[in-house]
Amino acid sequence: MKHDVKDLSLAAQGKLKIEWAGRSMGVLKLLGKRFAKEKPLRGITIGACLHVTAETANLMLVLKAGGANLALCAGNPLSTQEDVAASLVKDYDISTFAIKGEDTKTYYKHLNAVLDTHPQITMDDGADLVSLLHTERKKQIPELIGSNEETTTGIIRLRAMEKDKALKIPVFAVNDSDTKHMFDNRYGTGQSTLDGIMRATNMLLAGKKFVVCGYGWCGRGLASRARGMGAHVIVIEVDPIKALEAVMDGFSVMRMRDAIKIGDIFVTVTGDKNVIALSHMLNMKDGAILANSGHFDVEIAISDLSKKAKAKRKVRPYVDEYILEGKRIYILGEGRLINLAAAEGHPADVMDMSFANQALAAEFFVKNKDNVKVKVYSISKKMDSEIARLKLAAMGITIDRLTREQKKYLTSWQEGT
Numbered sequence: 315m316k317h318d319v320k321d322l323s324l325a326a327q328g329k330l331k332i333e334w335a336g337r338s339m340g341v342l343k344l345l346g347k348r349f350a351k352e353k354p355l356r357g358i359t360i361g362a363c364l365h366v367t368a369e370t371a372n373l374m375l376v377l378k379a380g381g382a383n384l385a386l387c388a389g390n391p392l393s394t395q396e397d398v399a400a401s402l403v404k405d406y407d408i409s410t411f412a413i414k415g416e417d418t419k420t421y422y423k424h425l426n427a428v429l430d431t432h433p434q435i436t437m438d439d440g441a442d443l444v445s446l447l448h449t450e451r452k453k454q455i456p457e458l459i460g461s462n463e464e465t466t467t468g469i470i471r472l473r474a475m476e477k478d479k480a481l482k483i484p485v486f487a488v489n490d491s492d493t494k495h496m497f498d499n500r501y502g503t504g505q506s507t508l509d510g511i512m513r514a515t516n517m518l519l520a521g522k523k524f525v526v527c528g529y530g531w532c533g534r535g536l537a538s539r540a541r542g543m544g545a546h547v548i549v550i551e552v553d554p555i556k557a558l559e560a561v562m563d564g565f566s567v568m569r570m571r572d573a574i575k576i577g578d579i580f581v582t583v584t585g586d587k588n589v590i591a592l593s594h595m596l597n598m599k600d601g602a603i604l605a606n607s608g609h610f611d612v613e614i615a616i617s618d619l620s621k622k623a624k625a626k627r628k629v630r631p632y633v634d635e636y637i638l639e640g641k642r643i644y645i646l647g648e649g650r651l652i653n654l655a656a657a658e659g660h661p662a663d664v665m666d667m668s669f670a671n672q673a674l675a676a677e678f679f680v681k682n683k684d685n686v687k688v689k690v691y692s693i694s695k696k697m698d699s700e701i702a703r704l705k706l707a708a709m710g711i712t713i714d715r716l717t718r719e720q721k722k723y724l725t726s727w728q729e730g731t
C-alpha cells in the first residue's frame with residue numbers, strides 16, 4: 315500500500331487519538347454501523363484531500379466500512395497530525411500522503427499521488443483536487459462520479475466555475491448544510507482559533523483588543539468566543555447587513571484603518587486576500603499579533619511584510635517576529651489556518667456533523683451515479699434535519715414534535731385573529 319508519512323512509529327499514539335475523537339462522533343458511529351452492513355460504497359475508489367486529523371481519520375474509517383478504497387492527502391501543508399497519519403497507514407491500511415510542514419512541491423506530489431489512484435469520488439477542503447482535475451489531469455474527469463467540497467472558500471471557487479461553465483464534475487457543497495456551517499464554522503472555528511492562538515502565544519485574552527476581520531459564520535463564532543474570554547472585540551466587515559448584525563450582537567464595528575491603531579490581536583476569517591495589507595501593518599501598535607483562520611494563507615500580506623521587514627526570527631513555535639520600521643509584528647502559524655497549525659483543528663463534536671454530511675454525500679453520488687448532473691448540489695432539508703436529530707440523540711437530548719393540529723395550522727391560512 316502506497317504512503318508517505320513522517321514516522322510510522324507514532325502509530326500507537328495516533329490510534330489512541332483517533333479513538334478519543336471517535337467518542338465524540340456519535341453520528342458518524344451510527345453511519346459507520348449502517349455502512350458496514352449495507353456497504354453502499356462497495357468497490358468505489360475515494361480520493362480525499364482533507365486535513366489529516368483524528369476527526370478525518372474517523373471519516374475514513376466510516377468510508378472504509380462502507381466498502382470504499384481510499385487514498386488521503388493533506389488539505390494544508392501545516393495541518394497534518396503525524397501520529398494520526400502513521401496510524402492510518404499502519405493500523406488501518408489507508409493509503410495516506412501527508413507530512414506536517416511539507417513544502418509546496420511535496421504538497422502537490424501528494425495531491426497527485428491521490429489522483430494516481432483514479433478516484434471515482436473526491437473529497438476536497440479548498441477545491442485543490444478538483445482544480446488539478448480541471449487543469450493538469452483533465453483526462454480523468456470522465457472517471458469521476460462526483461466530488462464533495464467541505465469549505466466556504468472551495469464552494470466559492472466551484473460556484474464561480476459553474477457560472478463560467480468551466481465546471482465539468484458534479485459537486486456536493488457540504489458547507490451549505492446547516493448541520494455543517496452553523497456548527498463547524500461557528501463553534502468549531504470559534505473555539506479552535508482561540509485554542510491555536512493560546513497554544514502559540516500563551517497570552518491572556520482578557521482585556522485585549524481583539525480584532526475579528528469578517529463576520530460570516532466563522533467570524534461570528536470567533537467574536538463570541540473571544541468575548542467569552544474577556545477580550546474587547548472589534549469587528550471589521552464590508553457587508554452592511556453583517557456589520558449591523560455585529561453591532562446588534564454588541565460588538566464594536568469600525569474600519570480597518572481605525573482598528574489597526576488600537577488592536578492587540580488581529581484574526582482574519584474572510585476568505586479574501588490582503589485583508590491585512592502592509593499599509594495596515596505599518597500603522598499597528600508595537601507587538602501586534604496577527605493570525606489567520608481563513609482557508610488560504612492569502613489574508614495577511616506576509617510576502618510584502620517579509621520584503622519590507624528589517625529582520626525576522628522565530629520566537630516560539632508558530633510565532634515569527636518581524637521588525638518593521640522599528641516595531642515588532644508577530645505572525646502566527648505563517649498566516650496559515652492557525653487552528654490547525656498550532657492546535658488540533660475543530661473538536662470532534664462538530665466535525666461529527668460535517669463528516670456525516672461528507673459520508674452521506676458520497677453515498678448520494680453512488681446511489682445516483684447514472685443520473686447526476688454537472689452542477690453544485692446541496693443537501694436536502696430532510697437529510698440535514700436527520701443529521702441534527704441523530705446528533706441530538708447522540709447527546710441524549712429528546713425534543714418535542716408538533717401535534718397534528720399544530721402542523722395543520724402552520725400549513726394553512728384560514729385561521730386568523
Ligand code: ADE
Pocket residue numbers: 364365366367368369370502654658659660661662665
Ligand atoms: N477543519 C477544521 N478542523 C478540522 C478537523 N479537526 N479535522 C478535519 N478538518 C478540519
